[in-house]
Amino acid sequence: MLLQGDRVMGELSRALSASSLRQKVIAHNLANLNTPGFKRYRVDFEKQLSRAQGQAISLKRSRGRHLGAGSKEAAPAVRVDSAAIRRVDGNNVDLETEMLDLVTNQLRYNTYVQQINNRFSMWRYVINEGRR
Numbered sequence: 001m002l003l004q005g006d007r008v009m010g011e012l013s014r015a016l017s018a019s020s021l022r023q024k025v026i027a028h029n030l031a032n033l034n035t036p037g038f039k040r041y042r043v044d045f046e047k048q049l050s051r052a053q054g055q056a057i058s059l060k061r062s063r064g065r066h067l068g069a070g071s072k073e074a075a076p077a078v079r080v081d082s083a084a085i086r087r088v089d090g091n092n093v094d095l096e097t098e099m100l101d102l103v104t105n106q107l108r109y110n111t112y113v114q115q116i117n118n119r120f121s122m123w124r125y126v127i128n129e130g131r132r
Contacts, residue, residue: 018045048075
């Protein structure tokens with residue numbers, strides 16, 4: 001359950017979803033390692049997230065007390081990586097690259113889960129100590 005207005009939890013939730021999607025895409029790439037003509041897929045999220053965090057939607061304010069708009073939300077996108085063909089059969093999946101991406105993604109996923117757990121621990125502490 002996300003608390004209303006907790007922007008950090010929203011961003012962590014989106015990052016966790018993107019990492020989960022990335023895991024599925026990497027597994028799909030590895031499953032098609034020996035499929036002739038297969039083009040690997042990749043997930044774009046981190047660049048979109050940093051771009052969205054830096055951009056604010058510009059709205060005209062008719063009164064000074066009006067609230068400004070927040071940042072645009074980033075969503076993970078699956079794209080076909082057809083840039084580099086490494087083999088004669090047209091397949092561009094590289095086992096070493098995919099395994100490195102798999103380990104990197106697992107570390108990211110664990111970091112996001114740890115940050116969410118820390119956030120829940122902080123809320124639990126505030127709730128329990130607030131009763132005293």
